[in-house]
Amino acid sequence: MTEWIATCRRVREEIGQEARYRHSIGVARTAERLAMAHGAKAVSARTAGVLHDLARLWSKERLLDEARRRGIALDAFDVAHPVVIHAPLSAALAAERFGVRDAEVLDAIRKHTLGAAGMSRLDEVLFLADALEPGRRYDGRAAMLDLALQDLRGGMRAVLKSTLRHHADRNLTISPRTLACARAYGVAIPKELLHA
Secondary structure, rough: OOOHHHHHHHHHHOOOHHHHHHHHHHHHHHHHHHHHHHHHOHHHHHHHHHHHHOOOOOOOHHHHHHHHHHHOOEEEEEEEEHHHHHHHHHHHHHHHHOOOOOOOHHHHHHHHHOOOOOOHHHHHHHHHHHHHOOOOOOHHHHHHHHHHOOOHHHHHEEEEEEHHHHHHHHOOOOOHHHHHHHHHHHOOOOHHHEEE
16 A cells, blocks of 8 residues: 555545545645646645645634644634634644645645735645636636646636635625735735725
């Protein structure tokens, strides 16, 4: 049994839900493709992909409690929308339970949900893989993946634009970190989100 298969089996057990596990495998495969297309470390991308959602199914209460217990800094958006805390907690679990020591992998996992003003190539790869893996079903996904495979920054701009439009159309609050990420990539912020 290879180390990769063993890791996948452990992730399946850790997550405990088949749909979320399939998503994690889809993200790992998509991240590996994007990494190979753009000169990033494919093994690092695949590892970040399979481990990125370890805490995604935790309850809001558990996310808040575990983040506070570990001393993870939370802002007002995190407290109001605890689901986003799964990203830094998944990075913590990747280190604690899977022995990941690669700071770049852990940082990509931390940033995969909201993005950040400063994104490394691996950060971009994981952020895009999470949004664009084939299990995701929404208009434009395949075209955005094709773009991202050709132009990583172009893919980032397309996904961020789509994310902002989704939030604006539904009158959803968006994280200041996602807004900062969009600005860093030169994506115009819809006027409906400027109050955020």
